[in-house]
Structure formats: structure tokens, C-alpha cells
Amino acid sequence: MRNYTKYIIAGVLLISLSVSGCKKAFLDQTPEASLPGVNFYKTEADFKQAVSGAYSSISDMGRVNYWLFGEMRSDNTTYQYNPADRGSEQREFMDQFLIGATAEPLQVYWQQNYTGILRCNEILARIDGVTMSAEIKNQFTGEALFLRAFHYFNLVRQFGGVPLRLVPSQSPADARSKGRAAIEEVYTQIVTDLTAAAGKLPVKYTSIEAGRATQGAALALLAKLYMTQKKFAEALVPLRKVQQLGYSLVPVYKDIFLPANKNNSESVFEIQYLGAQPGLSSDFMYQFAPWNSGSVITGDPATSLNGSSGWNIPTQDMIDAYETGDLRKDASLAVGFTDAGGKFVNIPYVKKYNHGIIDRGRTNDNFPVIRYADVLLMIAECLNEQGFAAGGEQFTLLNQIRTRAGLPAKTTGNAIAALSVDSQQAFRTAILQERRVELAFENQRWYDLVRSGKAVEVMAAHGQYEIAHKPNIPSGSYILNANKLLLPIPQREVNLDNLTQNPQ
Template identity: 45%
Template sequence: MKKIYMILAVLAISASSCKKDFIDLVPEDSYIGETFYKTPDQFRQAVIAAYTPLKDVLLNDYFTSEMHSDNSIYQPYPSNRGTAYIYREQISDFTNTSTNDYANAVWQHCYTGISRTNIVIERLPAATFDAAVKAPLDGEAKFLRAYYYFKLVRLYGGLPLFLKEVKNADDAFKKRATVDEVYAQIIADAKDAISELAPPAKFPQSGYATKGAATMLLAEVYATQKKWAEAETLLNTLSAMGYGLNANYADAFSPTNKNSKESIFEVQYLNGSVLGTSPNPLPFQFLPRSTNISIVLAAVVDGKGANINNSSTGGWNTPSQDLIDSYEPGDNRLDASIGIAEGTYNTSNLFVYSANKSIINYTPASGKVGVPYIKKYMHSPVATTLGTNDNFPIYRYSDALLLLAEAQNEQGKSPMTALSAVRSRAGLTTASADPGTLRNVIAHERRVELAFENHRWNDLVRTGKAIETVNAFGDKLRTQVNYLTSDAYKLNQNKLLFPIPQYEVELNPSGMIQNPGY
């Protein structure tokens, strides 16, 4: 982050040192900051630039969420001990340090997004077009800024609050604000976004943030702060905006059903919209690493699987046996979420696929092993060597229903309507129980309903279950794999937060005090 701001500051200082009466170096056919931010279209482009880091965040987010929990693990790769593999393994094993590039990338990309939103938010009031046109632009920028800060504060604790465009070197160095101060800003931004954005005009939606997205974000903030009544009030407004559950669980992830009524906010991939047209590389990263993954792809591309080599990118976010065992009999979300790649490992520790199998009642063929993989994002590759056509969900309506059930239960109210809606779609029934028992039922529902959507770690921390859950999972995992180090999965209070990136501490030692334990 500081590197970005320092570059911006140097550019700003250099620009101000040149006088127009000396020489005018600005090409008349090019834009600079002073001339670009004028029209609605130009501000729209600037807002789109603020969405773009969401994709960069997602490339690392699953390491700090699903893999940093009991939901998924990694495929060991003893043939390659480069730092890129070791760093990612360390996040999963809870042994990461302040120099871990993959954990630090989440910090870097979120602050990149924040810096872009700040430019829009600060420059928009001076624009001369109608206030009604400005409102949604400001609302989207504030939603994004709130989202980026919300992700950061939960991972790192107190943060430097950058709320204005950095224009000189001094602006680039701030002390860490308190957690309460960061949350106050998140809430302020989310409230502004709710007031400035409209509900979805139709379904499928455009992909841009809406009043519903800002409402869901603020509700989750309130739930994190255990302000249950405030969260409940917000969540109860979403159905009137047109949101609802799709008939089938798998429909929420199908590329033919993007931005549906169940989608509150999702990151866009290859859908032809102005938000971006790049394919989604994540599904290939979630398959066992191999020189040929065509057998799995054939199952989703009418039998015509491309020979794609993911040996340098795959092997991550493998569903844990603990998660698989947690699905109840008859839960249709299991088959929709997880598949089995069957085959063998060669002497280079690469997987040689022989079949793609259903996880339901799976038994390995003789001489073969079955490796579970995330199936819910595995659809037709539209760029055969780059990725798939799948969007990535940030907030879904089922998430809102389960958060509503939790908020109601914590207040002593009945959560059965919201909870039963989610479980009924999964093919399950719900028996009423006391609030203490229902707390565990709701937590279980969030785990399986939202599996691989990057909620699990935050849910464990929010509910106070992270330490006991992760340490128990580590004990169980040691009986299943042989690659864990002695300090893996030894979670304590300090490790509930990630360390501040070391380069931030070194650039600003008086303002960026490292988190305890690192």
C-alpha cells in the first residue's frame, strides 16, 4: 500500500513543480487527473477501476478464509519447495509470518481498491453534472471502500484509515486507527451507499453494487459487532427488493444464471459487461495439479475436455474430509459443491486423472485414489487455458437468510422461517430446538451452504469458535496426512489476526505497530 501511495505522491510533487509558463508537457489528446474527472462516463470508468481489485483479492482470499479454517486443505507438493508453495501452505497451516507474500497480497489489493474509491469520492462533488447522476457513483465507491475496509479490519485489526486521495508524501504515512474507528467509517460508508443506491431494477442484474449489496454488507458488520436488532432490521428489507432463493442450490453458481434473484453481489467474469471480460482462473486452481485435467472438464463441456495443464497452479482449496463428513444424509448441496477426481499420483507428485466421479457413496476403484475438488464453480471453460465462465459470489440471499436466523435466535426470537427456507431447498427438514442448540444448527448451515465462498474463517472468529475448532481439526488432520509440521494448527488468541505486512512496519515504524505474537 505504501509503495502505491509513495509513487502517487512523487508523481503529484513532480507535477506541481512544473509551471505552465515554463513548458506545457500535457498532450492535448491525453487525459491527466486534472482533466479526466469531468463527465459521468469518466467517473463510471473510475468506479469500474475500483471494482477491478476484487479479482486480485479473490486470487488470495481463499488462502485467508477457506484454507485458513477447517473447510479445505492443500495437496502437498514435495517435488517443489519454492517459496510460492511454502507461503501458501503456511497460511493453511497457521504458521505464516509477516513476510508471507500471499497473505500480504490481500492487504495490498484491498488498499489498491481503497485508493481508487478515494479518488472518486473526493473528486465527485466538484463535478458539474446532476446530483442524481452522482449519487449511484458515490454509492458504489463507498460500498466498495466499506467492503475493502471490512475485509481488512477482520483480518488485521486496527488499520490506517485513508479517506482522501494521496497527493504528497506526508499523506502516505498514517498511524493505525483503532478497530472501533475503522468500523465507524465502514458503517458511515455503508449507510451512504444504502441511501444513494437503488434496489435491483430487474433480474438478472447488471453486476454493479446495489442498495441490496450495501444493506447486506452493513447487516454483516452489525452481526460482527453483535448488534443483532440492527442486523435483523436490515436483513428483513431484502425480500422487498426482489431477492429470493433459486429453486435449486446449484442454480446460484451456473454461468447461465448470473446475477439472479439469489445474487446480492458477485464478482463478474467473462459476462460481456463493462465490469470486465476476463475468465475466472480459480476453478483450475482448485483441481489436483496435473499435466492434463481434461477428464474433469469433459464432464462440464459435453464430453470435450480441453487438455489443460494446471501443474503449476493447481492443488489448492481441496475440500477437507471433516467438511465432507459434516453434510447430513440427503443434503443435495454436497453433490452440487464437491466432486471426486479419481486417479493416481506419479513420481513427480502430479495427479494422473482416470475418471471424474460423484461424491455420493463414492468408493475408489482398485488401485486408485479419489481426491475431492470444488465442483460448484466448475463449468464450461470459455478460454480453454485461462479459466471458466463462472462468477464468484460475495453475498447470496441464502447468506442473508442464515444471518437473519442467527440475529433472531440471538435475540430469543424464532429463526425457523429463515432457517427452514434454506434447509428445505437442500432437501432437509428442520426441527425446532432451544436457542443454544439452534446456534450450532445455524453455524453448521452457514458452513455447508456457503462452503468455498470465503466466509468460514470470519464466521469462526465472529462466533468465538475459531480456536477450539481449528485446533481440533488440526488434531484430526494429523491422523489423515503426514506433511504437517509440529507447529501447524496451533491456534491461539494472537493468531486470530494476521500480521501487518513487514514492509508496512519498516516503512512506517512509528505508526504501524505489529500485531502481538508476530
């Protein structure tokens, strides 16, 4: 469990876009006065602290907005209506496709991504001015490039074209951007950053540094970008390189997510948390537990559940998506809970990140971003897009994932209709389904629906079910069109930076 989360505590001490700090061991640091970036970057230790601060931006976002803007926009999850606490109604609007440009979650998500980008820009602009070994300089540069690309990938998939900020602001006059870049321009910058990062990052780290971005993480994210653009031949190139880097599937699915098994052989990149450190812990199980479940799910009688709970609730369609005998189902979700009085309550919840507490209100679960299973399924998809091959490698990769899940193989001409995959389109359907259950609650489903062209169709059906089974659904909910696949730009940014708004 000892990994780079030991170091991001330094990042938590960073103040706004300036970097504060001292040069003691990272676990012993105390905040000092803010320093302008130009005066701060003097030693290798300063840059290590600054890179840690860039990682902390991801950790902040991962606690809520990463899954709120990904998983909860999909048909995998929804929310538990809470009539007594309406303080988080904007999250419901996100699920219902009613989110408006002035909504606080939009502004926070935008700021979290751009805070990370600006921290990376400071590192990249100043690192050549400090003497350190070429190996360490390459590592820090590669990490900053990867993290910047990660943030821009979040932004472009949710908002479309966004301002490209690639250098630090030197004065208030620099604060205004050049406006929204074209989507393809943003993609081009991400490709540039990830290609450079892959050439600078190490394949792996020592155990104490595990969790930092690696060459494999940069290559896999690059492949995701190409697949978003439907450039499947281009995506296959970095994916094949990832195959050669020594990753392997964890034999037992549920073991992937154990806190004691962080950064395992299947982990390509995950958002790091350290339950033992206040401010660095995760709390997913508190948010994902039904708000009326007391402490029977969290095991923490000292922490009351309220409007911050009952989110990312698995949908009935998600529950039904698992085949009989799929070992992933019980590892990923529960269909309900037994309350303190012994009564079963039919409200499902995500189990994948429920491994007990470290202390009151604190857990030690990481959040996966890319796993090797994802890589194998991406390779299978890319191969199929180049041409259907009955019994080809794409079937081998698909069935490798299914075998671990305790499921029979899918083949061409199978006597069991549900296991027969006889065309390129049928394989596309099989891959989308396998990705859904394998990567459930890992922030992949919404993006898979969008890039496959299924989002409007699938989410309209999801919405009809929600309207029929849930109380107090506002008028106009779940009415989707191509415009609503992108979120509105936060109105504050539109006003301050003179940005054009996305049509809704």
C-alpha cells in the first residue's frame, strides 16, 4: 500500500496556483507562505513536490466529479431520491440531463481540471531551468504531460472544444484565453502530450513510488483517444506496446479492488488515496450507500448518512446486464441491504469500493482509471473494426475476460444463441456488453456509449424506465439529442472568458 500517495500530501499543501512548501520529507511537511512559481522552482525536491501537487488535482476530482460526470450520466447508475434533503439536486439534474450552465458541479469540474492543467504548465515551463539527472527530469516532465493530457481528455469529451492553456500566466493580462479551440485541435494537443510522455516515463517504479503515471498509462490513454476518434488502426499501435510491458490479469476479479492489492499487475493507472492520512482518504462507500441504510453498509456507526449518500446507485438494467453465474456481479454490487431491524430493503448499491473504514469517515480504496482488462477489450474491439474473423484473436481476448468471470466462451456458430457471435456487428455488441459488466462503476460506460453512437438510444430507454419507477421526476427529464451529449460550458467561464456556449 505504500505508494505515491505518501507524496501527494505535499500537493494538498499547495495554495491555489502558486506552490508553497518546504524541502523536508514529504510526510513531515507543514504549510508555509505562498511563493510565486518563478521563485519556487529551484531544486529537484521542489519539482517533486510540484508534481505531487498536480496529482492531488486528480485525487480531488476523483472523490465526486470523476464518477458524477462519467458513470452517473450513463445507464449504469442513478440516484436514490431523498425527499428530506434536497441540497444536492444538481446531481439529480446531471442524471436527468437537465443540468444548466450555472450549476455548481459544472463550475467545480471545470476548475478542477484547469487547476491540474495550470499546475502541469508551471512544471513544464520551468523544469529545464533546474539541474537534475536526465532520468528524473524525464520522469517529472512525462508525469506533467500525462496529467495535462488526462485533464484535457476529460474536458474535451464532456464539453467539446475548450480553451487550450499550455503555458503559465505571467500577468493578469494573460488570464483571458484565446477562446475555445476546435475539438480536433484539443485532440492533437493530447496526442502530442501523450506521445511525448510515453517516451519519457518509466515502465514501472519501485514499490514506494507505485501509482505514478507510467509509460503504459500514457500509451493506454492515447489508445482511448484514438478510439474516441474511431481511429482503430492507430489505437492498436500503442495498445500492442502496452501488451509488451508485463501487465497481467489478477486471477480473482474481486481481488483487483482490495486496498491491500493497490497498483497490482492489472492496474495501468488508478487514482490514489491513503486512508490513514486525513485529507488523502477516499469515502466512496459513504456516498454510494443508500442514505437510509444507517451503518449496516458502511460499518461506521459514528458517521451519519444524509444527502451526501445515495449516489451512483446501480440501475435495474445494470443489475440485469450480468449473465447467470457472472462472478463480477457480487463483487461489484448488491441488490439491497438488510436494515438494523432485520428487514431487507430493495435499494441496490455499489460494493466495488466497500472494504471497510480506516477511521471515521475515511476509507482506503483507490479508483481505477485504466486496467489491463480494459486494454485487452480495446485490442479486441480494434481488431474487429479492422475486419471480423471467426475464432480470431479478438475472440481469444474477449473470452480471456469471460473465463475469469466464470462464464462460457462466446464463439461463432455456438449452439447456444446467447453465446453465438457471427458477424462484425454482433462482435461490437458483445464487446460493448462485456465492457459494461467488466468495467462497471469505473467511469467507462458513458464514454463507450458516446463513441459507439448508442448514447441517445440507450439513455432514452433508460430515462423512460426511470420516469416510470421513480417519484418526482421533473418535466423534460431524459430528453436527449446530439447536442446534449456535451455539457454546457459553465456560465461563469462564458461571461469572464467570452466563450461561445454549447447549444442544448
